Each structure stands twice: as structure tokens, then as C-alpha cells.
Amino acid sequence: MEDKKNAGLIHWADQVADQIITEKGDKKQYVCASGITPSGTVHIGNFREMITTDLIVKALEDRGKKVRFIYSWDDYDRFRKVPKNLPEQDRLKQFLGHPVSSVPDPYGCHKSYAEHFEKQLEESLKDLDLNIEFIRQNEKFKSCTYAENIRTALKARARIKKILDKFRKEAHPEDWIPLEVYCEKCGTDFTKVTGYDEEYEISYECRCGNKNKIDFRKVGIVKPPWRVDWPMRWDVENVDFEPGGKEHSSAGGSRDTAKVIVKHIFQTEPPIYKMYDYIILKGIGGKMSGSLGNVISVQDVLDVYLPEILRFLFAGTKPNKEFALAFDDELFKVYDDFYKTERAYFLEDEKNPKKLAHLKRVYRLSIPFVMPKKLPIQPAFRTVCDTLQATQDKGRTKEIILADFKDPLPFDNIRAEKIIECADSWLSRYATEQFKIKINDKVPKKVISELSDAQVKALKSVKDNLKSNTYSADDLFGMFKETVTEENLEMKDFFKGFYLALIGKERGPRLTGFIKAIGEKKVIEILESLD
Ligand SMILES: [Zn+2]
Ligand SMILES: [Zn+2]
CATH class of the missing domain: 2.30.30 (SH3 type barrels.)
Known part of the structure; x- marks a missing residue:
């Protein structure tokens, strides 16, 4: 189904993979690396480094290459600053200047501060299909793994100083030892x-x-200090590719000096590089800041986005492009965009062949683990939110979501369950009043006083019909039409009255499906309060 030859050239991850193979030559195994200091919660901006690497790993693997994907926990780095949101502030302050792997876990659930944040991230990755070999650098340093390389750096300290001083306002002192x-x-x-x-x-x-x-x-x-440590490990680990954040990528930044140091001091070619940009968060209020600790973790994102959509966001955007991650109602559109890409993959309904090949490649890179066998269920996020609020029941919501879908596979079941959890989190954490629905127990007095006689009569008539007949969603609409004609009422006023009676708002989800979700019994109960 996949046009590999065409798609191969079209996606940025494929272009980087080809570049790695061309520049590094044919190798038994390629090493793609990334890493971070676990100085607090690893946030979604940091995750961009991991997923950028992963997409390139996948592109290399699609070319039949063997790849080792290593992720360094730089947990022998010093503890510089106590993030403001953490408990045990005073106790933590006593550990400034220690390696983060020696600082106690302020939550008391892990062996160390570093391990707490490492495990938090590692656990949130399990649904995302990142096949990572984690390296805890504190263990490497404590066991003297890099002694030879450190000796090389120390002996070359005068040359390293010269390289680094070129980019420093103030030169390192003459007796500087890295x-x-x-x-x-x-x-x-x-x-x-x-x-x-x-x-x-x-x-x-x-x-x-x-x-x-x-x-x-x-x-x-x-x-060694970071600027020497980084190139040293490129050499030790034989790194072929490693991306870097914008902050490392400026002229004279650590990436620039590391390139020179790895070449001239460690006699190794630097890895292929890809700069990745920041992520803007939309709809959470306030700015994400590591030192303030008000960060959005990978798990926070997975609480409202399906794993394949989280991957899609990064697979569908070039790494050097900043993009906004929406937590407000723009999230609906992200789901829709993903579904559109998914349909393009299965239905090939995009006419431009180049665009189609790209969409298909993006989709392939977005799906973790095994590809679905056919076009999966695509529940609109908004509808799931409405249904969940109408039913107040996740099991029933799942039944409704799957009701019109033929032969659901395990993939569809999992997607339905996950999206319900996402909708639930979104409603409780990010949804504004506009998206919240609370079903009335009875029609509020205030509403009754506002309804016209015709509206009340129509609603009572609907109630009587519901009591004596069973309707499919389609039949319901026919019954509404008849009622409206009988009572000489405008359809829009009928709907308005109905929504006011049910949820105290003038508008709501599509009424027929909504009534089915609430359940006829409950709707009758509510309307009986009009008598
Ligand atoms: Zn001391
Ligand atoms: Zn812990």
C-alpha cells in the first residue's frame, strides 16, 4: 500500500536518514542519541528531542538498518536550582551542588531526585513506541568508565581552552582544567x-x-564540564546522529564547540545534527517554565491526546518549526487533522500524489507499534465530550461511540476507550463553560417561566410520545417535525426550548443523539416536571 520510493524522499525524517547513511557510510549499526539532565519534570518541550530522534531511528529502520537509540540521563550533573513547585524546598536547597542522582526524592518514592523524574518520563513513554536504551550517566562516571577519555581531554586542555575561549567574553584562566x-x-x-x-x-x-x-x-x-562532556560521549558512544535544542544551536553554542572538540581532540567526526525548536502551549494560561516548575509533562499531553496524535503532531511538523500545542478547543481541530491524514492513508482520497505520499508517510510514522488493518473508528472529540457528559458513564459512552461502526477491531476498542479517558481529563482540566454540560434533574423554574405556551405544549407532547413509543434516532427527528407542525412552532424555538429544559442552555449537541445518550427514561423524568 505504501509507495516507499516516493514517500522516502518526501519526509524530513527520511531526508535525515538518507543523509546519515550517505555521510556516515554503510554501517552494521547506527547510533542515534539524545539526553537531558533530569533537573525536574521532563516536559513536552524536552520530549521533542526524543521524538525527533525516534522518527529518524524509524526512518533508518525502514531502510533496513540496525539502530541503537540511546538516551542519556545526565544525572551526574549538578543540582543547580530547586524548582519552585516541589515540596521539601528547604531540604532540597541543602543539596545544591550535589549530583542530581545524589539528591533525595522530595516525594520519597524513588531512590533519588533524578530517578523520580527519570521514571516519571520513562513510564509515560510506554504507549509511544520509543525503543530507547537509557543510560544513567551517574553510574558511568562513578564507575570511572570514561577515565581514558578524560585523560585525553585533560592532556589537551590548552587546545580545548583555545577552542572555547574563542567564543567566550572572558577567557578561561591559564591554569584552567576541564x-x-x-x-x-x-x-x-x-x-x-x-x-x-x-x-x-x-x-x-x-x-x-x-x-x-x-x-x-x-x-x-x-x-568534564558540559562543553567537553558532550563531544567526549559522542566519541565514546560512536554517535551518528543527535539533535539539539535551539539553545545549544546558536553560533558559538555548545554544539558548535563540541563539533570542533570532537574532531580535533577526540579525532572523531561529529554526528549529523538536526536543530529542533520550541513548543508553544495554547490554552493552559501562563508560560511554561522549568524553574517555576509549572511544566506540561508528556503524561499531561497524553491525558488529552491519543498516543498516535501526540506522535502525529511531531511527525507532521518539521523539527525546526515552532508549533503550538493546544489545550483549548483547538484540540478538536488537531483530532480532525489527524483523522484526515488517517483517511488519506486508508482511502487515498487526496488527489495530489505528492501530498498523498507525504500524508501517508506522516501517518505511518505516527502510529505506535502495529498499524491498524483498516480505517479505524474516528470519534469527533467534541461528540465524545458531549456523550460522556450526557451519559455520565464511560461504558455507555463507548457503546454509543462504537454503535454505528461495523466490525470494530481491538484497535478500535482501544481507541474508543482512550479517547473517552482523554475527553474526561479535558473536561475536568481545560474545558471552558461553553463545553460543559450538566443534565438537569428537572426543568428549572426559571426556564419554565421563560418558555412560551407552545414550547411547553410541544415538550409535553414529546414526553407523551416517548412514554408510549420507542424511537430510533432518525424516527425521533420525524416525531419532532410532527410535533412542531401541530403546535405551530418554529423548529429553532422547539430546539431552544428543549435544550433549556435539558441543560439550561440555548444550544447543545445534536438533539436526537443527545436524547439517546441521556436515555429516554431520564428525558421523560425531566420533562415530567413541566406538568
Ligand atoms: Zn567538601
Ligand atoms: Zn519519586
């Missing part, structure tokens, strides 16, 4: 390297008064 040391006594990095034997031994002094001489092949307390 190494950070965590004190063996107090655990912080408020230390200074005071001597180096040009091999593996360094001396250090700490603010706490402790001083010592150690062999960094045996004592894992050292780490």
Missing part, C-alpha cells in the same frame, strides 16, 4: 582542581576544607 570534582567528604562540587600529574591523578580542594589527591581510574568523582 574537570568538575565532587568532594568525597561533603558531596558538592564547590571544589577546585589544584594539581594534575599529566596522567590520571588530580588533587582537589573543597570549600568544606577537605583536600585530597585521587586517581580518577579508581575514584569516580570527576566529570
Whole structure:
């Protein structure tokens, strides 16, 4: 079904995959890397790095290549700042300057601060089909894995200083040593390297008064600064591709200097690179800020978006393009856009062949794990919200969603269940009053006083009909038409009166389906209060 030859050139992930193969040559295995310091909740902006890498991994795999996708938890980095939303502020402040992997978990549920946020993210990825090998860098540094590479960097410190100083306002001091040391006594990095034997031994002094001489092949307390650490690990891990955020990508930024350092100090070619841009959040109010801690996590997004739609958002947008992630009612449109792409894949209803090939490729990259066998169920998000509020029952909502759909497969069942959960979260967290529906127990007095005689008579007549007959949704509409004619009422006034009676609003979801969702019994009960 898929036109690989055509689609292969059309998607940005395929273009990058081709570039990797061309520039890195034919390899048994390609390494795609990314990583982050778990300094707090890993937010959806950070996730862009993982998904960008994943899409390229998938494109390489589609070319029959073997790929290792590594993600570094840079949890031997220092704890710089306490995010304002965390509990135990005072206790956490005492750990500033320690590696994040040595800071206690303020929630008390994991071995460390770092592990708390690492696990939080890792668990939220399980439905997204990212086949990642996580590397906890604190373990690597503590076990002296990089001793040889650190020695290389230290011996080349004069050359590294020259490379870095080119981009610095203030040059590093003459005796600069590219190494950070965590004190063996107090655990912080408020230390200074005071001597180096040009091999593996360094001396250090700490603010706490402790001083010592150690062999960094045996004592894992050292780490190069970020600008040296990054290229060092490109070399060690043989990285062929790694994306970087906008903040690293500026001229003279860490990406620029890492490229020079990996080449001239570690004698390795830098990985292929792709810059990714920020994400704007729409409809949550306030700006997302890591240090304030009011961030949107991957799980927060998955609470309102299906996993395939989360992937679609990134697969369908070039990484270097900023885009808005909607939490307001624009989310309905995102669902619709995804459904349109899905239909293009299965029905091939896009006439422009180039566009069709692109849509199909985007769709293929969006679906985690196994592709559905046929066009899946596509419930409109708004309708799910309405139905859920009408029924107040997830099981019943699922029945209604699936009712008109022939031969649902497991994929459809899962989608129906997931979208109901998403609608439920969206209604409770982000929906404005406009989208909220509360079914009345009886017609409110205020409404009764506003209804015309004809409206009341029509509603009573509908109630009597509902009591004595059973109607399909289509039959219901016929019955409404007859009632309206009998009472000499405008259709729009009839609807208005009905919605006011049911939910106290002048408008609502399509009435026939809505009545079915609420259930005739309940509707009769409500209308009986007109007697
Ligand atoms: Zn925890
Ligand atoms: Zn100390």
C-alpha cells in the first residue's frame, strides 16, 4: 500500500536518514542519541528531542538498518536550582551542588531526585513506541568508565581552552582544567582542581576544607564540564546522529564547540545534527517554565491526546518549526487533522500524489507499534465530550461511540476507550463553560417561566410520545417535525426550548443523539416536571 520510493524522499525524517547513511557510510549499526539532565519534570518541550530522534531511528529502520537509540540521563550533573513547585524546598536547597542522582526524592518514592523524574518520563513513554536504551550517566562516571577519555581531554586542555575561549567574553584562566570534582567528604562540587600529574591523578580542594589527591581510574568523582562532556560521549558512544535544542544551536553554542572538540581532540567526526525548536502551549494560561516548575509533562499531553496524535503532531511538523500545542478547543481541530491524514492513508482520497505520499508517510510514522488493518473508528472529540457528559458513564459512552461502526477491531476498542479517558481529563482540566454540560434533574423554574405556551405544549407532547413509543434516532427527528407542525412552532424555538429544559442552555449537541445518550427514561423524568 505504501509507495516507499516516493514517500522516502518526501519526509524530513527520511531526508535525515538518507543523509546519515550517505555521510556516515554503510554501517552494521547506527547510533542515534539524545539526553537531558533530569533537573525536574521532563516536559513536552524536552520530549521533542526524543521524538525527533525516534522518527529518524524509524526512518533508518525502514531502510533496513540496525539502530541503537540511546538516551542519556545526565544525572551526574549538578543540582543547580530547586524548582519552585516541589515540596521539601528547604531540604532540597541543602543539596545544591550535589549530583542530581545524589539528591533525595522530595516525594520519597524513588531512590533519588533524578530517578523520580527519570521514571516519571520513562513510564509515560510506554504507549509511544520509543525503543530507547537509557543510560544513567551517574553510574558511568562513578564507575570511572570514561577515565581514558578524560585523560585525553585533560592532556589537551590548552587546545580545548583555545577552542572555547574563542567564543567566550572572558577567557578561561591559564591554569584552567576541564574537570568538575565532587568532594568525597561533603558531596558538592564547590571544589577546585589544584594539581594534575599529566596522567590520571588530580588533587582537589573543597570549600568544606577537605583536600585530597585521587586517581580518577579508581575514584569516580570527576566529570568534564558540559562543553567537553558532550563531544567526549559522542566519541565514546560512536554517535551518528543527535539533535539539539535551539539553545545549544546558536553560533558559538555548545554544539558548535563540541563539533570542533570532537574532531580535533577526540579525532572523531561529529554526528549529523538536526536543530529542533520550541513548543508553544495554547490554552493552559501562563508560560511554561522549568524553574517555576509549572511544566506540561508528556503524561499531561497524553491525558488529552491519543498516543498516535501526540506522535502525529511531531511527525507532521518539521523539527525546526515552532508549533503550538493546544489545550483549548483547538484540540478538536488537531483530532480532525489527524483523522484526515488517517483517511488519506486508508482511502487515498487526496488527489495530489505528492501530498498523498507525504500524508501517508506522516501517518505511518505516527502510529505506535502495529498499524491498524483498516480505517479505524474516528470519534469527533467534541461528540465524545458531549456523550460522556450526557451519559455520565464511560461504558455507555463507548457503546454509543462504537454503535454505528461495523466490525470494530481491538484497535478500535482501544481507541474508543482512550479517547473517552482523554475527553474526561479535558473536561475536568481545560474545558471552558461553553463545553460543559450538566443534565438537569428537572426543568428549572426559571426556564419554565421563560418558555412560551407552545414550547411547553410541544415538550409535553414529546414526553407523551416517548412514554408510549420507542424511537430510533432518525424516527425521533420525524416525531419532532410532527410535533412542531401541530403546535405551530418554529423548529429553532422547539430546539431552544428543549435544550433549556435539558441543560439550561440555548444550544447543545445534536438533539436526537443527545436524547439517546441521556436515555429516554431520564428525558421523560425531566420533562415530567413541566406538568
Ligand atoms: Zn519519586
Ligand atoms: Zn567538601
